[in-house]
Amino acid sequence: MLPRFFKLMAEQSLRHGTVLASGQRHAAALIYPAGEVKDDRLWDTIRLLSMFKTALPRGLKVAEAMHARHPHPQPYLYLRYVGVAPQAQGKGWGGALVRAVIASAAEVGQGVLLETATPSNVAIYSRLGFQIDSEWEVPGGGPKFWTMIHPAA
Helix, strand or coil: CHHHHHHHHHHHHHHHCEEEECCCCCEEEEEECCCCCCCCCHHHHHHHHHHHHHHHHHHHHHHHHHHHCCCCCCCCEEEEEEEECHHHCCCCHHHHHHHHHHHHHHHCCCCEEEEECCHHHHHHHHHCCCEEEEEEECCCCCCEEEEEEECCC
16 A cells, blocks of 8 residues: 555656655655645545545544644745655765755745654654654544754755
């Protein structure tokens, strides 16, 4: 299910923003420009329903909770997802992509916003200059998340 989900997320990022990948395809980042995240195609919703079936409402609740913590209007470049292939983890690929995203945002005077639900990632992103904006849990017993912002340079 997850490969299909991230394929769809990459397609959305290509429509509305950018996909940045390492040359060896060990890592990828899905990036949206400042503004609202757009998940606006009926076909995408149908594809999500076919993937997640009865779990889709829970996934939508997580997405809604994330977006509720974004400033409106959203002034930051949004680093929606960063992923590193298991065999390439711990080798700097993800950090290199995140630094490239930060540099790209800085070129246009913007900061970067992201969320993580992984406690160890909070320390990684903090070392890259991100600050915790909020710490929260998905309503109804969902996981804990951190919304983090790298200020504009």
